[in-house]
Every structure is written in structure tokens, then in C-alpha cells.
Amino acid sequence: MRTLLKLSLVFLIFSASPVIADLHQEKEVQAFITEMVTKHGFDKSQLDSIFSRASVAQSILDAISRPAEAMPWYKYRRIFLRNDRINLGRRFIDNHRALLEKAEAEYGVPAHIIAAIIGVETRYGGNKGSYKVLDSLVTLGFRYPKRASFFRSELEQFLLLTREQGLDPLTVTGSYAGAMGIPQFISSSYRHYAVDFDDDGQIDIWDNPADAIGSVANYFKMHGWKQGQDIAFKASVSGNAYEAILDSSLKPDRTLAEIFGLGIAIDKDLPGELNGKLLKYEQERGNDYWVGL
Numbered sequence: 001m002r003t004l005l006k007l008s009l010v011f012l013i014f015s016a017s018p019v020i021a022d023l024h025q026e027k028e029v030q031a032f033i034t035e036m037v038t039k040h041g042f043d044k045s046q047l048d049s050i051f052s053r054a055s056v057a058q059s060i061l062d063a064i065s066r067p068a069e070a071m072p073w074y075k076y077r078r079i080f081l082r083n084d085r086i087n088l089g090r091r092f093i094d095n096h097r098a099l100l101e102k103a104e105a106e107y108g109v110p111a112h113i114i115a116a117i118i119g120v121e122t123r124y125g126g127n128k129g130s131y132k133v134l135d136s137l138v139t140l141g142f143r144y145p146k147r148a149s150f151f152r153s154e155l156e157q158f159l160l161l162t163r164e165q166g167l168d169p170l171t172v173t174g175s176y177a178g179a180m181g182i183p184q185f186i187s188s189s190y191r192h193y194a195v196d197f198d199d200d201g202q203i204d205i206w207d208n209p210a211d212a213i214g215s216v217a218n219y220f221k222m223h224g225w226k227q228g229q230d231i232a233f234k235a236s237v238s239g240n241a242y243e244a245i246l247d248s249s250l251k252p253d254r255t256l257a258e259i260f261g262l263g264i265a266i267d268k269d270l271p272g273e274l275n276g277k278l279l280k281y282e283q284e285r286g287n288d289y290w291v292g293l
């Protein structure tokens with residue numbers, strides 16, 4: 001009985017631990033390392049050392065493979081409107097009002113939008129993720145065939161990022177998918193959109209709210225945000241022809257003329273050649289419909 005108990009404890013310990021794998025000698029990893037050396041001038045021995053200390057974690061594979069929970073909008077919305085989160089948001093805005101106003105003036109993105117994004121992503125910096133980003137990207141880049149190409153690209157961006165910012169790639173933490181900091185930027189987004197908003201010479205989206213706020217605002221601007229432009233309108237529907245264009249995509253992939261021709265109406269005259277998207281939000285009693293631009 002004692003032997004069985006010991007074996008059971010050993011099994012539990014190892015099954016709950018990361019799967020440690022000596023990756024750096026694998027053919028695909030060596031090919032990746034060689035590419036980083038030839039393409040970006042990395043030192044091979046340094047990369048070998050880094051990859052020899054990376055871990056493949058089953059918990060990461062489990063997390064990314066877990067089906068997304070289907071939740072009606074009215075329930076999902078409540079998650080973000082609880083008193084504790086509202087109070088965190090008020091405190092964040094009060095503490096960083098000057099930075100939010102500066103970001104709005106510079107990038108044209110309203111302060112409340114910036115704050116809301118940070119609240120959704122990490123509860124205003126309270127949940128930035130505790131996975132080692134290197135482990136996340138190595139695990140998903142070399143053990144998750146479904147999206148290996150994407151995560152290897154992010155691994156490339158991560159190594160470039162840590163070199164540029166003087167960060168230790170072995171200690172940087174984030175989500176199981178490699179998103180980092182207060183705004184949860186993936187590595188490519190960090191390199192392209194993160195900014196040194198307080199001009200201290202370092203782009204720090206983990207512990208510096210100024211850089212996080214400025215980076216979110218810059219991300220929106222670089223993705224086409226226009227100051228003062230409408231983004232969505234409450235819609236009324238008639239008939240059922242509109243159901244043919246309801247899908248899970250959020251991209252404005254149809255002209256407003258086409259949308260309005262399917263029994264959709266909004267309380268504003270807009271050019272029919274503009275692109276838009278019909279969105280449905282399930283409420284406790286019926287559905288709400290919006291047209292997003």
C-alpha cells in the first residue's frame with residue numbers, strides 16, 4: 001500500500017509539472033535557430049543556451065485547446081460590469097487621468113475607450129499572466145501544429161523584442177498564448193505599436209501605466225481609429241433576410257447598401273458605399289442588433 005501511495009504521489013507531481021524537453025537539438029528548432037542567426041545576426045551559442053532552458057508545458061497546450069465557452073451577451077456583459085471591476089476602473093482613471101487625457105489629445109482615442117480596453121484585458125493590470133513567454137511560444141510553435149507557423153513568427157518577434165529592449169527572454173512573463181503586460185500585447189504588436197509614452201528611454205508595458213496607456217492609444221490609431229467618427233449604431237430589423245449575413249466575424253465586410261437592403265435600419269443617413277457589419281447581441285428577452293463600421 002505504501003509503495004502504491006508513493007507511486008501515486010510521484011505520478012501526480014510529474015503530471016502537474018511542465019513537460020521539460022531538451023528542444024535545442026531537435027531538427028526544427030535548430031532550423032529556427034539557424035534562421036535567426038542568418039536573418040537577424042543572433043549568436044548561435046546564445047540561442048542554444050536559451051532554448052536548452054525552455055520548457056514545453058502541457059498546461060499551455062491544454063489551455064489553448066480548451067473550447068471557448070459559449071455565453072450569451074447579457075451574461076458576458078455582466079462580467080465586466082461588476083462593482084469590483086467598476087471600482088477598479090474608477091481608481092485607474094482617477095490615478096492616471098492626466099496620462100489618459102494626454103493620450104486622447106495625441107492619438108484621438110477617447111480616454112474611456114483606452115481605460116476600458118485595459119480593464120477588459122487585465123483588470124487594469126491586475127492579471128498580466130504568469131507564464132514564461134518563451135515557454136508559451138516554444139510550446140505552441142513546436143508542439144501545436146494547428147498554429148505553429150503563427151507562434152514561430154511570434155517567437156521570432158519575441159527574441160527580437162527582448163534584444164531591442166534589453167530584456168531577459170528567460171524571465172519575461174505573460175499569458176499562455178504569449179500576450180504581455182497591462183494591455184496584453186503579443187510580441188509583434190509590442191514591436192510595432194508599443195510606445196515610450198513618458199520618454200524615459202524604455203518601453204515598459206508591464207509596470208509602467210504611461211507606456212501601457214500610450215501603447216493602447218497608438219494601437220487604435222494605427223489600426224484606423226478616426227477621432228470623433230461613429231463606430232456603431234443601434235439597428236432595427238424586419239423580416240428574416242438579414243439572418244443570412246450574421247456570422248462570427250467582426251470585420252465590416254459588406255456595404256451598408258447591401259445591409260440596409262436586407263431589412264436593417266438605423267437612425268442616421270450614411271453613404272451606402274461604406275462598409276459595415278451587422279452584429280447580434282443576445283439579451284434576456286430577445287436580441288439587440290447593431291451595425292458596426
